[in-house]
Amino acid sequence: MPETLRQLLASESAVTSITARGWVRTRRDSKACSFLEITDGSCFKGLQVVVDAALPCAELMPRILTGASIEVDGDLVASPAAGQKWELQAREVRLLGEADATYPLQKKGHTPEFLRTISHLRPRTNLFGNVFRVRSRMSFAIHRFFQEQGFFHVHTPVITSSDCEGAGELFRVTTLKQGSNAKPEEDFFGRPTYLTVSGQLQGETFACALGNIYTFGPTFRAENSNTARHAAEFWMIEPEMAFYDLAADMTLAEANVRYLVKAMLEECPEELEFFNKFVDKDLTARLQHTLTKPFERISYTEAVDLLLKSGRSFEHPVVWGEGLQTEHERYIAEEHVKGPVTIYNYPKAIKPFYMRQNDDGKTVAAMDLLVPGIGEIIGGSQREERLDVLRAAMEHHGLSEADYQWYVDLRRYGSVPHAGYGMGFERLLMFVTGVSNIRDVIPFARTPGHAPY
Template identity: 50%
Template sequence: MTSKTVAQLLSQDVTLQDVTIKGWVRTFRANRFIALNDGSTINNIQCVVDFENFDEALLKRITTGAAIHVTGELVESQGKGQSVEIVVKTLEVLGDSDPETYPIQPKKHSFEFLRENAHLRTRTNTFSAVMRLRSSLSFAVHKYFNENGFNYMHTPIITGSDAEGAGEMFKVTNLDVKNLPLNEDGSVNYKEDFFGKETNLTVSGQLEAETYAMSLGKVYTFGPTFRAENSNTSRHLAEFWMIEPEVAFMDLAGNMDLAEDFMKSVLCYVLENNKEDLEFLEKRLLDEEKTKPQAERSDMSLIEKIKFVVDNNFKRVSYTEAIDILRNSKPNKKKKFNYIIKEWGADLQSEHERFLVEKHFKCPVILFDYPANIKAFYMRLNEPDSEGRETVRAMDILFPGIGEMVGGSQREERLDVLKEKMKALDIDEEELWWYLDLRKYGTAVHSGFGLGFERLVMFATGMSNIRDVIPYPRTPQNAEF
């Protein structure tokens, strides 16, 4: 008999049939009712045991966390909370289970405790729902790009360039750290290292993706990136995943169109395919909101936030217009913002971004044409504005509850301008000779954007800490598992 999943059995219309199933025990009540889950759904299936038909020693082994194999008859449930249940005919406990030391008991655990037991936390409803949603979002990403003619590109994890110019990178070396080869000036001689030069873990696949876009037209990367930022906030990881499409012959307007369509598509996918997980996480979030002061509570539920993005057109606003709005806003004038907006050129914070989305425009917002001095070297320089201020063709997409979700730009395709910008920022042309070649041979307008995947998962699940939306978080002083 072929084993079925819990999800399959709960969707069955046909009862009075023999079935077999394997899973993990969530609870075993009164030596009679087993709540069984196999990870295929947020819901458990109830297995009803007639204890007179089973050995007492066997029943004692059926504890929370135990893996079991059940065969029985699928019948209409006699109790509340489920449509069907299994009347058990045979039952086998698979492997060992130690109820005395099993950490995931049928009670509420703190997220901090569950992070310490990340190898088992997906046996809870919250984390099984989060990780199923993460999986669905990942599939939706690939589905969208595949259906829209993009080529999937695996950009290198080991790199000799720093796409962000942040300098916060993990070094890659096989040199003996106790006996480093040194130059005469005391610096490390990386010519003797494995790659013959200084190398790091990548912070972005964008620059390499640009090279492929300029021959394949439409490409995207979706892979791990790394940042050695010594930050222990709820929004930072040392290892995270990035989605980065790059498209040839596409300007900033086309880039905004692509990003909006992409975000709506992937969120529509989970609305349609992860209803039960979203409903569970929404209830969890509503219960959590009740414990907060009234002023800190969200105006929208989880599903409402997702539909807010899916159902609304994104408002496109220049940075200059946004600064004027923020400068003249009540929170700014009454000094309610933590960071007061005083003048053009300020780097916007999450509180400013959320004000624009949630209070002023009441829809997702795309800000564009940012000051050149707060954006990366590769962004396309605009002509100075009427006041002589330099801006670049950058764009950020702002969502409710989270602020910036997507960052992108039209890339600088003019060789002379790019060289000048690199010189001003002291970026070595020799390190990026191949990137400059794109501007020598068949240069063309091109654009792209980047999206931190974990930030998308946070938005779709309502989780407030980024450590809870990735299987095994890597943070300062933490590389467990």
């Protein structure tokens, strides 16, 4: 198999007769030789290739512009100049694919907004190469976190007929022709179907069989949200645990965030250094702070009190029974706690039917984990396991039991206390990279009016 630059650059000593491949970042010519910097995506660093002007292949140089792909045979030698440990003294250069002057990626910096318009080329840039290498490592770390604790990965359906109530607008999935008068019964599945907004309800069925499970997959929301924190298609991690109460749920959520922050610090040092230098100068300090400082927990009622006593004038009034606004959450996470904080026991009126009612009759065992800069990164709850209470909640929310019969069955047959949460994968990536727009941590972002690939 061809060696990657990551492997070549890790060499302990000079090596004769190697072959390197990659895309040209820049070419600098001198009278005696040309310097090419190539990258192949395997790591942040590139390899400097030195091509002696006397070599026959030197006549290729005018055609080797930024973006071209090349293959080089030569010797890996210690670089006599500052800037790199190793360089490749070329013997033969083959131009695999030319890139002409219209290649959009220049040696100078580009705005993320421009790079979003060329999502097929932006992974070749420093910023996006780093983002997507981190995305892959974080994805693996998530599986590790759960698998190390004996959780089972469950593949919940992408197409579903159940609306995880309260989770937002749905994308319809149909094979019926547009404008058709056909009834839903005549559609492919014989009923209306949608892209999933959450695997939670199906996840609960597996938690009530395998114990501790998690899902990690794409979810879809047809909300007309135009913000830096929302996408119509995003990835979500949803663990669901039998015999967990809300406190255990919060403990796992905190451990989950910490584990991933630690993975970022330990497994992505090159990328972290780049983000800290060019994206967010406080990133490394904030991530380290996240590991050392215990996460705080504040009940919703305490949160409302501290907001009222803060002396701050908020644009939206602080009222017990209403949802916390972005400005309220930001104040709590960024100014009051100055770190990650979990807010729990929300008013039952503003939360979905499946959350467990607390004994006060006014709140449910729900929790949101907020991080500075991003806001809500995790939302979860203990689920209502009592058959009669769940039925009453469904009736109150105007849901028919017939539509959720399988879900209610979990409470009818061997019901157990259980809890879970959902973590937005992209929001986690924003937190660990410092990248401020969700569109820049997804390979191909889907937002309202935008799905060009």
